[in-house]
Amino acid sequence: MELVEVAVIGAGPAGLAASIEAAKAGAEVVLIDENNRPGGQLFKQIHKFFGSKSHMAGIRGINIATKLLEDCEKFGVKTLLNTVAFGLFEENRIGLANKDKKSILRAKRIILATGASENVLNFPGWTLPGVMGAGALQTMMNVNRVLPGKRILMIGSGNVGLIVSYQALQAGAKVVAIVEAAPQIGGYGVHAAKIRRAGVPILISHTVKKVFGNDCVEGAVIVRLDKKWKPILGSEKKIKVDVVCLSVGLNPLTELAWMAGCKFVYIPALGGHIPIHNWNMESSKKDLYVAGDLTGVEEASTALEEGKLAGLAVAESLGYLKREKASKRKAEIREQLIALRAGPFGELRRKLKEPFMQGDEIRK
Amino acid sequence: MKDKDIIICRCEEVTLGEIEKAIAEGATTLAEVKRRTRAGMGLCQGRTCSKVIAKLISKYTGQPLKDILPSTFRPPVRVVKLKILGGEESCFLEKQK
Numbered sequence: 001m002e003l004v005e006v007a008v009i010g011a012g013p014a015g016l017a018a019s020i021e022a023a024k025a026g027a028e029v030v031l032i033d034e035n036n037r038p039g040g041q042l043f044k045q046i047h048k049f050f051g052s053k054s055h056m057a058g059i060r061g062i063n064i065a066t067k068l069l070e071d072c073e074k075f076g077v078k079t080l081l082n083t084v085a086f087g088l089f090e091e092n093r094i095g096l097a098n099k100d101k102k103s104i105l106r107a108k109r110i111i112l113a114t115g116a117s118e119n120v121l122n123f124p125g126w127t128l129p130g131v132m133g134a135g136a137l138q139t140m141m142n143v144n145r146v147l148p149g150k151r152i153l154m155i156g157s158g159n160v161g162l163i164v165s166y167q168a169l170q171a172g173a174k175v176v177a178i179v180e181a182a183p184q185i186g187g188y189g190v191h192a193a194k195i196r197r198a199g200v201p202i203l204i205s206h207t208v209k210k211v212f213g214n215d216c217v218e219g220a221v222i223v224r225l226d227k228k229w230k231p232i233l234g235s236e237k238k239i240k241v242d243v244v245c246l247s248v249g250l251n252p253l254t255e256l257a258w259m260a261g262c263k264f265v266y267i268p269a270l271g272g273h274i275p276i277h278n279w280n281m282e283s284s285k286k287d288l289y290v291a292g293d294l295t296g297v298e299e300a301s302t303a304l305e306e307g308k309l310a311g312l313a314v315a316e317s318l319g320y321l322k323r324e325k326a327s328k329r330k331a332e333i334r335e336q337l338i339a340l341r342a343g344p345f346g347e348l349r350r351k352l353k354e355p356f357m358q359g360d361e362i363r364k
Numbered sequence: 365m366k367d368k369d370i371i372i373c374r375c376e377e378v379t380l381g382e383i384e385k386a387i388a389e390g391a392t393t394l395a396e397v398k399r400r401t402r403a404g405m406g407l408c409q410g411r412t413c414s415k416v417i418a419k420l421i422s423k424y425t426g427q428p429l430k431d432i433l434p435s436t437f438r439p440p441v442r443v444v445k446l447k448i449l450g451g452e453e454s455c456f457l458e459k460q461k
Contacts, residue, residue: 002458083456084442086439086442087438087439095439096456097448097449100454101448101454103455104453117411117412119415120412120413122416124367125365251415255409255437259437266429272429
């Protein structure tokens with residue numbers, strides 16, 4: 001069994017930022033990810049980020065990831081790729097496995113940055129090849145340069161649905177329609193306007209009733225919803241598509257936090273059950289920190305800041321940062337988080353996350 | 365296709381009808397639905413269907429969603445071959461040097 005100072009599980013924006021901060025301060029950091037490259041979703045994000053300059057606005061996700069990886073290298077973060085963390089055990093032990101071997105790693109501090117997985121919608125035909133999550137479509141188009149179909153129906157008009165639709169147009173597909181069950185568009189107006197200018201209809205108060213095809217998707221039936229979100233009989237419309245893309249929200253990946261015995265709270269708008277934490281991103285379990293989407297589904301930009309907080313707090317707790325210096329840096333980051341959680345979309349998240357950001361106390 | 369034939373747990377091919385039946389027969393938690401139907405016991409370990417099943421339990425039993433907790437997570441939480449799990453322990457960090 002090996003002993004390290006800091007183990008970070010998940011190399012997305014939160015995990016990378018946490019690793020960099022802790023390593024920069026002088027801690028020994030091991031970063032673990034199940035994928036064959038670090039970066040999480042960032043490498044799929046070929047679009048420019050929003051917000052102010054200090055939040056990397058105007059920079060494309062893939063370039064943010066490249067910079068983060070350079071910093072990891074620079075500060076000596078040890079990265080274990082193609083490695084799953086299959087369990088957390090007593091005394092801060094982490095069970096790791098790759099395709100050949102297992103290993104048990106003990107860490108003085110553990111930071112969970114496991115992210116989130118996509119929600120599904122179950123309708124007749126949802127298991128046919130051609131129905132996929134927005135993440136899968138993004139991976140195929142933007143990472144592997146494969147266009148899985150020519151005529152796409154997008155389910156969900158949140159920012160993910162809007163942005164991925166636009167990327168599908170750029171990749172050469174036709175987005176036949178975006179359907180949205182709610183009576184209004186979910187994402188930013190600026191993204192929706194861009195999609196509308198490109199001629200893609202956004203059908204609010206609509207959902208997919210079924211998808212049909214012999215061996216793969218050949219078409220879909222969409223239907224209008226009434227004020228109570230019930231399908232209006234007779235409003236069904238059959239459309240010819242070969243891809244149905246689901247972008248209906250995310251679900252925090254919390255298995256390891258449950259296994260560790262963390263206390264949870266249920267906040268639907270943040271994705272469901274999330275581990276409670278304090279303003280240092282410290283969970284209710286000793287030595288265990290959490291950051292990013294598993295503490296409530298937000299954006300890559302907020303995940304980065306939460307990761308920095310966790311990394312700094314861990315470095316401080318190990319004696320690598322003086323209290324005064326750490327407090328100052330952390331206060332700046334908390335300000336950034338408040339700024340990021342502004343506007344009509346951020347405001348609700350800010351209110352929901354506020355109770356966690358009050359101080360050292362870990363409470364609901 | 366009837367609604368009851370819609371697949372909810374894709375890994376174990378458990379349908380909406382089977383899950384509704386399990387709840388009607390008294391299953392009130394995700395673990396109970398899992399034990400009766402195998403929903404959530406497959407490759408993805410319920411990462412895809414748990415949220416949907418939680419909503420169904422809530423709909424039919426009236427329990428608030430906050431009280432419907434995931435079933436106990438046990439290692440391995442990710443897919444790991446038994447021969448690796450039971451095999452010898454190796455040092456991942458030394459190899460890197």
